[in-house]
Amino acid sequence: NAGVMQNPRHLVRRRGQEARLRCSPMKGHSHVYWYRQLPEEGLKFMVYLQKENIIDESGMPKERFSAEFPKEGPSILRIQQVVRGDSAAYFCASSPGQGGRETQYFGPGTRLLVL
């Protein structure tokens, strides 16, 4: 069973460019979560999605950040007009979506560096 896949593993962008981070959940999982880990800080929740629905985006900045989980294909976290403060590790997790507060399984992360 393949685990949660994220790509790219490393992404370098210049200020003002767009960053697209992709996440393929574990097979059979229909819920996806995105987290951000800043240097010297813990993991912070950003957004929780089911297929074609955003369930909770309370941790995501209102501007420049968006997330989607289409019916087909991976979940995408999109950051427009990146700034240096966006440099961080972004982790995706997935859960089966069978109800309740489920265990989350994490991907290896995408390390974003904004120059």
Next chain:
Amino acid sequence: TQLLEQSPQFLSIQEGENLTVYCNSSSVFSSLQWYRQEPGEGPVLLVTVVTGGEVKKLKRLTFQFGDARKDSSLHITAAQPGDTGLYLCAGFPNTGNQFYFGTGTSLTVIP
């Protein structure tokens, strides 16, 4: 302010020593999970504790959930260099549906 505070933040010990990491909150949690994260990788789930007072063992690791479900501890016996990593507690508080991570404990085991 963090919902889950871990202590110590950093720990460096010799191989063979024992250690305990603490995870504390003023909120009640329906369950708590412990993860280990190695550099350049994502968190890997170690255990989930659900019942107040519960104790779970995973080889040399012993996990305990406080009676009031507000705290948890991780005890490692005879630490080995392979135990080196960032240990994170995490969970769902009783109210709300957001998953919170602790501040983390960075463990280094010196051969």
